[in-house]
Each structure stands twice: as C-alpha cells, then as structure tokens.
Amino acid sequence: MTYSSKQQLKPRLLSLLLITLFGIxxxxxxxxxxxxxxxxxxxxxxxxxxxxxxxGSWGYITASGNTVMEPRFDLARDVSGGMAAVRxxxxxxxxQTKPAKLVIEPQYSSAGDFEDGLAPVQLPGxxxxxxxxxxxxxxxxxxxxxxxxxxxxxxVRIDGLWGYINSDGNTxxxxxxxxxxxxxxxxxxxxxxxxxxxxxxxxxxIINPTFLISDAGEFVDGLAPIETGDGWGFIDKxxxxxxxxxxxxxxxxxxxxxxxxxxxxxxxxDKNGEVYIEAQFNEVKSFSENMAxxxxxxxWFYVNKNSKLVSIAxxxxxxxxxxxxxxxxxxxSDDDIRYGYINNKGEYIWxxxx
Amino acid sequence: xISDMDTSIIKxxxxxxxxxxxxxxxxxxxxxxxxxxxxxxxxxCNLVDNITGSDDxxxxxxxxxxxxxxxxxxxxxxxxxxxxxxAGDFKNGMAPVRHSWGWKYINKKGEIKVEGNxxxxxxxxxDKAAVQFEGRWGYINKSxxxxxxxxxxxxxxxxxxxxxxxxxxxxxxxxxxENGSRIEAVGLPSDMxxxxxxxxxxxxxxxxxxxMYGYIDKSGNTVIELKYPExxxxxxxxxxxxxxxxxxxxxxxxxxxxxxQFISVGDFGNGLAPARVNxxxxGYIDKSGxxxxxxxxxxxxTFNEDRAPVLINDKWTFIDKSGNQITSPKFDxxxxxxxxxxxxTIYVPVEDEIEENYGYINKAGxxxxxxxx
Numbered sequence: 001m002t003y004s005s006k007q008q009l010k011p012r013l014l015s016l017l018l019i020t021l022f023g024i025x026x027x028x029x030x031x032x033x034x035x036x037x038x039x040x041x042x043x044x045x046x047x048x049x050x051x052x053x054x055x056g057s058w059g060y061i062t063a064s065g066n067t068v069m070e071p072r073f074d075l076a077r078d079v080s081g082g083m084a085a086v087r088x089x090x091x092x093x094x095x096q097t098k099p100a101k102l103v104i105e106p107q108y109s110s111a112g113d114f115e116d117g118l119a120p121v122q123l124p125g126x127x128x129x130x131x132x133x134x135x136x137x138x139x140x141x142x143x144x145x146x147x148x149x150x151x152x153x154x155x156v157r158i159d160g161l162w163g164y165i166n167s168d169g170n171t172x173x174x175x176x177x178x179x180x181x182x183x184x185x186x187x188x189x190x191x192x193x194x195x196x197x198x199x200x201x202x203x204x205x206i207i208n209p210t211f212l213i214s215d216a217g218e219f220v221d222g223l224a225p226i227e228t229g230d231g232w233g234f235i236d237k238x239x240x241x242x243x244x245x246x247x248x249x250x251x252x253x254x255x256x257x258x259x260x261x262x263x264x265x266x267x268x269x270d271k272n273g274e275v276y277i278e279a280q281f282n283e284v285k286s287f288s289e290n291m292a293x294x295x296x297x298x299x300w301f302y303v304n305k306n307s308k309l310v311s312i313a314x315x316x317x318x319x320x321x322x323x324x325x326x327x328x329x330x331x332x333s334d335d336d337i338r339y340g341y342i343n344n345k346g347e348y349i350w351x352x353x354x
Numbered sequence: 355x356i357s358d359m360d361t362s363i364i365k366x367x368x369x370x371x372x373x374x375x376x377x378x379x380x381x382x383x384x385x386x387x388x389x390x391x392x393x394x395x396x397x398x399c400n401l402v403d404n405i406t407g408s409d410d411x412x413x414x415x416x417x418x419x420x421x422x423x424x425x426x427x428x429x430x431x432x433x434x435x436x437x438x439x440x441a442g443d444f445k446n447g448m449a450p451v452r453h454s455w456g457w458k459y460i461n462k463k464g465e466i467k468v469e470g471n472x473x474x475x476x477x478x479x480x481d482k483a484a485v486q487f488e489g490r491w492g493y494i495n496k497s498x499x500x501x502x503x504x505x506x507x508x509x510x511x512x513x514x515x516x517x518x519x520x521x522x523x524x525x526x527x528x529x530x531x532e533n534g535s536r537i538e539a540v541g542l543p544s545d546m547x548x549x550x551x552x553x554x555x556x557x558x559x560x561x562x563x564x565x566m567y568g569y570i571d572k573s574g575n576t577v578i579e580l581k582y583p584e585x586x587x588x589x590x591x592x593x594x595x596x597x598x599x600x601x602x603x604x605x606x607x608x609x610x611x612x613x614x615q616f617i618s619v620g621d622f623g624n625g626l627a628p629a630r631v632n633x634x635x636x637g638y639i640d641k642s643g644x645x646x647x648x649x650x651x652x653x654x655x656t657f658n659e660d661r662a663p664v665l666i667n668d669k670w671t672f673i674d675k676s677g678n679q680i681t682s683p684k685f686d687x688x689x690x691x692x693x694x695x696x697x698x699t700i701y702v703p704v705e706d707e708i709e710e711n712y713g714y715i716n717k718a719g720x721x722x723x724x725x726x727x
Contacts, residue, residue, distance in 0.1 A: 263523060264523060265522065265523070278505070280503060280505035280522055296487075296488045296490060296504065297488030297489045297490065298488070299488060303503070308503070309499070309500045309501065309502075309503055310487075310492070310500045310503050310504065311499065311500070313470055313471070313487065313500065314471075315471055315488075
C-alpha cells in the first residue's frame with residue numbers, strides 16, 4: 001500500500017517542483033531583463049509566453065492573448081529559463097522567448113527544462129548531457145538520466161545510481177542513491193536503502209531521522225512533506241516532525257499553505273499544521289497568486305486564498321495553477337480537448353481552442 | 355404585445371365561465387374580472403410606455419398563468435409578465451426563478467441579477483441564499499459570489515443567523531454560523547425531513563436525545579434541559595412543551611409561562627396560539643393562557659400579520675384576532691400572509707385529475723388575484 005501511494009505521489013511532487021522551478025526562473029528572468037534593458041510591462045508580456053493549441057498544432061501567446069508564435073509544433077511546453085521545449089514528431093528542440101523563435105532544431109529524444117542556461121537532453125540512442133542556449137553540449141553526454149539544474153546543481157544517474165553535479169559538470173555528490181530530488185532551500189531529498197534522507201550542498205547527510213521516511217518532497221520555507229508509517233507530515237530543517245505525520249496525503253507548501261487529504265476530500269493547512277480550508281474538494285492544485293484550482297463533483301474551479309471561497313465558479317474539465325496572472329484551463333478530453341487561458345476574474349484571455 | 359393581450363382576455367373569460375359553473379359567487383367573479391381587466395389595462399399601458407418592472411419598495415407575488423409564472427403587485431396588477439417556468443418569493447429584493455431551464459435570481463425589475471451553474475436554488479434569507487452547485491449546497495451573496503463554499507450535501511435557509519446542514523460525506527448534521535463555521539451541539543436532528551422544526555427562532559433551536567426534547571442557544575449550549583417528551587420550536591418568544599399528558603408554554607430561559615393544561619396546542623403568533631382545552635376542536639389562547647377565541651376549528655394555524663388559517667368543514671379560511679372569518683371557508687390549501695397577501699390554492703377537477711389553481715387574497719379576504727392555472 002505504501003508503495004503504491006508513493007508511486008502516485010511522485011508525478012505530483014515532480015509537477016510541483018516544476019512549478020516552483022518555473023516560478024523561480026520567471027522571477028529571476030524578469031529581474032535580469034529589467035535590469036539590463038529597463039523593459040516596460042508590454043515587453044515583459046512578450047517574455048512570458050504560454051503554449052496554445054490551435055487547429056491541432058501548438059504555438060505561443062502572450063499573457064494578453066496575442067499570438068507570438070504561429071502554431072507549428074506537435075507539442076509545446078511551458079517556458080523555463082527563457083526557453084521552451086517543443087516537439088515535432090518524436091524529436092524535441094527549443095524556442096527562445098524574446099523574440100519568440102525556434103533556436104534549437106528538434107533533434108533530441110528527450111529534453112528537460114532550462115535553468116541557469118543549461119538543459120538536460122538526450123540525442124537518440126545516446127546518453128544524457130547538458131546543452132547551452134545555442135544547443136552546444138557544455139556537459140558531455142555521459143549519464144543514464146539527468147534532471148534539470150536547480151540551485152546550481154543537477155541530479156544525474158550513472159550506472160543506476162543518483163548523484164549531483166554542478167553547472168561546470170563537476171561531481172559534487174557521488175552517485176550512490178536509488179532516487180534523488182532537486183535541491184531546494186539548500187537541501188535535496190535522496191533515497192537510500194533505508195528510506196529517504198536529506199543532504200546539503202556538500203553531500204552531507206544532515207537529515208537522517210530515527211524514523212523511516214518512505215517518501216519525501218522538497219523544502220519550501222523551511223518545511224518539507226514526508227511520508228512515515230503514520231502518514232504524511234512535515235519536517236523542519238533539523239529533521240524534526242513539526243507537523244505531526246497524520247495525513248493520508250499532503251503536498252508541499254506554497255504561499256504558506258499545503259494541501260492535505262482526509263478521506264475522500266482535500267483541504268489546506270497552514271504552517272502551524274492548523275486546518276486553513278477544511279477538506280471539501282475532491283482534488284486540488286497548489287496555491288499560486290492567491291488562487292488554487294479545486295475539483296468538485298468532476299469539474300474544476302478556483303478558490304481564493306484570502307476569502308477561502310470559490311471565486312471562479314465557471315466549470316472547467318481541467319485547470320492549472322495561475323502564473324503571471326493567467327491560468328491554463330481545458331474543456332473536453334482526449335481527442336476533443338480544447339485549451340484556453342483565463343485571468344483571475346475567470347474571464348477568458350484565450351478562448352479554448354483545439 | 356397585442357397577442358399577449360388577446361390571450362389574457364381569453365384567460366379572463368375562461369376562468370369566468372369556470373367560476374360560473376362551479377361556484378355561485380357572481381360578485382367575486384365580477385370583482386375579479388374587473389380587477390384582472392384593470393390589471394391588464396394597467397400592464398398593457400406599462401408595456402406601451404415601455405416601462406416594465408417596479409421599484410424596490412413594491413411587494414411582488416408570484417402567479418401562474420397558463421403554466422408560466424410572472425409576478426403581480428399587491429393590487430393584482432401584473433408587474434412582471436409570465437415568462438418563467440417557476441418562480442419563488444421575493445426576499446430582500448431578489449427572487450429565484452427558473453428561466454430558459456436554468457435557475458436564476460431576478461430583481462423587482464425582472465432583470466437577471468445572478469446566474470450560475472446552479473441545479474437548485476432557494477430564496478434569499480437575509481443577505482444569503484442557499485444554492486446547489488455540483489451536487490453540493492453552499493451560500494451566495496446578492497452579487498452571486500460564494501460566501502460559504504458549496505461543501506454540504508443539504509443545507510437549510512438561514513434563520514436567526516444559523517443554518518442547518520448535512521456534511522459532504524453524509525456523516526453528520528449540524529448548525530453553521532454566518533461564516534459557515536460548525537457549531538458543536540448535542541441532540542441534533544439526524545435528518546432534514548422537518549427543516550422548519552430545526553430552525554433557530556428567538557435564539558433557540560429544538561434538540562432531542564432519545565425521546566426527550568430540550569433547546570440549545572446559538573452557540574450550541576444546551577440552555578433548556580432535555581426533559582420534555584414532546585415539544586415545539588420557539589415562536590413569538592414562547593415554546594410549546596408537553597409535560598405528562600398536557601401542553602403548556604415556556605419562555606427562552608425554560609420558565610413556565612403557561613402551565614400545562616391543554617390537550618393540544620400550536621405555535622404563538624401575534625400574541626395568540628391555537629389550543630384545545632377540552633373538546634375535539636381548536637380555539638385560540640392569549641399569553642396568559644385565557645381562551646380568547648372559542649374552540650370551533652378542525653385545524654388552526656399560527657397567527658401571522660394578524661391573520662390565522664383555520665379549517666372548517668374541510669375547507670380553509672383565515673380569521674382575524676377577534677375570530678371573524680375574512681372569507682367563507684373555501685380554500686383547499688393556504689399559505690401564511692406575507693406582505694399583506696396570502697396565497698390560496700383551489701383544487702379544480704379537470705377530467706380525471708385535480709389541478710391546483712393559485713390565487714391571492716388580501717387581509718380583507720378579497721381576491722386580488724383569482725386562482726389561475
């Protein structure tokens with residue numbers, strides 16, 4: 001049972017991680033561009049572009065709904081580190097965001113997000129390495145698997161074991177773990193044969209509690225979700241379970257709140273472990289920009305953090321977290337899926353298209 | 355517009371004939387036709403002038419005309435043309451209506467003010483209305499925003515600042531405050547079949563533990579011990595309780611106000627309550643326990659706006675506080691007076707079935723809207 005729930009959680013933790021990374025990237029990205037060029041808001045909107053599906057192909061729009069790249073890809077991912085991975089056929093390439101244009105032709109069988117100017121990629125039939133924004137291999141292809149850079153370090157797998165390298169390609173943590181998560185708040189969760197522990201940037205195993213941690217998420221604001229025999233709780237950076245493990249499931253903190261599952265319903269707790277929004281939703285996404293997507297009775301809506309109330313009561317078949325004032329939502333499913341974007345009033349800035 | 359008028363005139367004639375055949379009340383017929391015709395003229399004038407709707411201070415009442423619902427004012431004038439598939443009472447300036455097969459709230463001008471993906475809605479009580487959303491009940495404000503999330507399986511209207519709800523996982527029933535926070539209390543009802551009996555009134559709600567009834571305050575504290583084998587909710591500051599085999603009344607502190615002496619009683623309203631002293635019929639008593647209207651009614655309801663419904667020979671009418679009937683007993687169903695009018699129902703046999711026709715009477719007992727189908 002523990003195993004199966006752990007398997008379920010991983011993609012969720014990963015997506016949460018991606019959202020965090022994306023947030024970090026955007027924040028730093030904006031700052032850099034602003035400081036260099038003194039951009040105004042309009043230009044910022046051109047930097048922050050979002051994938052859009054139209055007539056079966058993917059392109060990109062700005063947060064105000066203007067098309068900046070005509071649909072021409074089979075798949076397009078969110079922007080990360082000023083770049084976005086796009087796929088045609090089976091091969092991945094990258095676009096840059098300002099101006100939006102294809103800069104690295106599709107050629108990789110696998111392509112991760114850019115961070116610190118590096119992205120993990122794999123050419124067909126070869127090992128993973130890291131490229132820069134021109135597509136040049138900066139770190140030679142030599143890993144079975146590689147994760148995007150986070151806080152200057154990337155988890156890489158060699159001969160089935162995970163370690164970490166820095167942006168220069170130098171090993172900072174020897175490969176010896178069966179699984180590894182990205183660095184966040186200066187710590188990374190790694191899986192040993194005795195459960196999950198946390199290491200610092202030098203690889204010191206600084207959180208290795210007496211109790212078994214069967215799954216572990218990233219630290220946000222000093223707290224990380226962990227699963228024990230008593231369920232999910234949160235530890236601080238000393239490894240102390242400051243929010244006692246008792247939840248059936250829990251996600252990482254975001255905007256001071258973390259979701260928890262109680263039976264069939266999900267709610268949110270604050271950093272003291274107090275219930276902030278009682279369990280009443282079937283599923284939720286994390287809070288961002290004071291809003292969280294919540295599912296009730298099969299449809300998705302948005303709840304406002306301050307009022308704790310459903311503030312966008314328009315039903316969607318799917319809804320993602322807000323980024324830069326807009327959120328991706330969809331209607332329909334499978335072959336009939338249509339993606340759109342709404343603003344925080346629930347108004348479409350891009351009506352769902354297919 | 356013209357066709358609307360034509361239809362309405364035919365309607366007047368139709369129910370006129372019907373009335374002639376079935377009842378011998380020509381005066382009322384004439385009055386009704388006059389009223390209805392006046393209403394028609396007035397409303398068509400309004401239409402011609404392109405003035406529809408009314409201002410907020412006017413009281414409006416739902417009426418059904420040939421299966422469609424509209425609203426009349428206190429004089430029986432059609433103010434909102436019949437265009438709704440269903441229509442509820444105006445409360446706080448808003449009324450729930452079913453229009454284009456969706457539930458919405460309109461204002462007194464007939465403008466749709468709130469619409470959402472609601473599968474069911476209830477009239478506003480105070481500044482909130484219960485709505486069903488995605489199979490769950492929550493509460494919205496007058497701008498249509500949720501003020502309490504849709505997280506209940508069932509939910510009552512707010513009364514005295516409290517509502518009675520069933521939890522989303524079906525496991526419990528409880529009261530919530532205006533913020534939607536749960537109020538802990540013992541002896542709560544374990545169903546919502548008699549929602550009116552679980553309403554907070556005069557700061558008290560009835561609770562039951564096994565076979566014994568008592569009362570809680572708005573914080574959920576038991577303030578009147580659970581010691582009565584039968585009891586009724588508070589109304590007009592008093593609650594009916596049974597002690598041994600006789601009914602009396604207590605105040606909100608549990609003090610006996612009228613000693614147990616009655617075979618059966620109803621709720622106080624406007625200072626009077628239905629009671630049976632020693633016969634098989636109901637009369638009315640005052641708050642000193644004195645009989646002020648002699649026992650004579652098969653059934654007797656609560657006074658509201660100085661009128662009470664009473665059943666005589668299987669037909670309902672209303673009496674005033676002196677016991678005068680304001681009409682002859684002739685209604686099959688009645689509702690309490692509300693803003694000066696009471697909705698009355700007459701069963702009309704149509705072929706093999708019985709059709710319910712709804713009308714309104716004023717406090718003098720005159721029809722302002724003759725029952726229509």
